[in-house]
Amino acid sequence: MPTLSDYNIIIEGTGAIFLGGPPLVKAATGEVVGVQELGGAVMHTSVSGTGDYRAATEQHAFSLAREIVSQWKRMPKTIIETAPCEEPYYDPKELYGIIPKDRKTQFDMREVLARIVDGSRFHEYQPDYGTTLVCGFAHIWGYKVGILANNGVLFNDSSLKAAHFMQLCNQNRTPLVFFQNITGYMVGREYEERGIAKDGAKMLMAQGGSVVPKFTVIANASYGAGNYGMCGRAWDARTLFMWPQAEIGVMGADQAANTMADVKIRQLQREGKELTDEEIAAIREPVLERYKRDVEAYTSTSEIWDDGILDPVDTRNALAMSISAALNAPIDDPHYGIFRL
Numbered sequence: 652m653p654t655l656s657d658y659n660i661i662i663e664g665t666g667a668i669f670l671g672g673p674p675l676v677k678a679a680t681g682e683v684v685g686v687q688e689l690g691g692a693v694m695h696t697s698v699s700g701t702g703d704y705r706a707a708t709e710q711h712a713f714s715l716a717r718e719i720v721s722q723w724k725r726m727p728k729t730i731i732e733t734a735p736c737e738e739p740y741y742d743p744k745e746l747y748g749i750i751p752k753d754r755k756t757q758f759d760m761r762e763v764l765a766r767i768v769d770g771s772r773f774h775e776y777q778p779d780y781g782t783t784l785v786c787g788f789a790h791i792w793g794y795k796v797g798i799l800a801n802n803g804v805l806f807n808d809s810s811l812k813a814a815h816f817m818q819l820c821n822q823n824r825t826p827l828v829f830f831q832n833i834t835g836y837m838v839g840r841e842y843e844e845r846g847i848a849k850d851g852a853k854m855l856m857a858q859g860g861s862v863v864p865k866f867t868v869i870a871n872a873s874y875g876a877g878n879y880g881m882c883g884r885a886w887d888a889r890t891l892f893m894w895p896q897a898e899i900g901v902m903g904a905d906q907a908a909n910t911m912a913d914v915k916i917r918q919l920q921r922e923g924k925e926l927t928d929e930e931i932a933a934i935r936e937p938v939l940e941r942y943k944r945d946v947e948a949y950t951s952t953s954e955i956w957d958d959g960i961l962d963p964v965d966t967r968n969a970l971a972m973s974i975s976a977a978l979n980a981p982i983d984d985p986h987y988g989i990f991r992l
Contacts, residue, residue, distance in 0.1 A: 760802050764800060
């Protein structure tokens with residue numbers, strides 16, 4: 652790897668480069684030679700030329716690496732609409748009072764956005780339609796973004812609103828930011844007859860086919876297919892962060908425990924057995940406890956399913972750095988698959 656690199660730095664005393672180390676050299680040729688004489692930093696930077704830069708310490712090596720990178724030709728960043736940066740009008744520390752302790756308690760995502768975006772200004776798109784999903788334009792540290800934030804379960808109208816809004820953002824080369832607090836798409840006979848699967852697929856098609864950078868913050872719950880529609884990890888968010896109290900899973904812990912218990916009960920009933928309340932609880936409680944651990948943010952981060960847990964107050968800065976880094980890559984022209992209309 653060092654000899655295949657454009658530049659390499661070797662640390663004196665610890666770094667070494669050789670095709671065969673001292674034991675192998677002795678076994679193959681009978682020559683007795685030390686590590687530094689065979690492939691140390693001094694030899695390679697002054698004799699063989701295999702090493703380019705010799706560093707005294709690891710900190711010195713990092714300093715040299717920065718100097719090297721500063722010599723490179725810088726590619727122009729992708730140009731998106733920007734505006735002068737402003738701090739939010741509302742204090743971001745108020746987020747601590749907005750996010751409820753009980754994850755099941757609903758809160759207005761507009762109150763969250765007002766403490767993250769520049770000047771607390773948010774141009775909401777279709778505010779009276781598909782009200783369980785908030786969509787609109789704002790700026791974060793001067794970068795224009797299109798924001799999609801959950802204010803409830805995703806219905807047919809909110810799914811269609813999302814699909815349309817994301818297409819608009821792709822046309823305007825506006826990065827997308829998702830704030831997840833989603834239990835999923837609405838289920839049930841009535842909604843299947845309305846075509847929730849088809850309308851949800853339109854949202855997924857627009858999101859999966861987006862060419863602008865996408866960034867996701869799981870601000871509370873992230874369950875089921877709602878995780879997909881709102882750009883979960885599998886849908887190529889450039890960065891995905893979680894807040895400390897957030898959860899992610901196929902379903903919530905209570906729903907999982909009840910589902911597993913119900914499956915077991917039905918199985919035993921087919922065998923002619925009836926369970927007491929105590930027996931049902933004995934089935935349900937272990938599942939509930941395991942799911943509570945599996946869905947929490949700390950489990951997700953430890954498994955590297957996300958890019959880290961954020962203090963909510965730091966979200967604005969983390970998103971700005973993510974957007975800035977993402978603009979080093981070009982934005983392609985919009986392209987989508989077939990929308991099932």
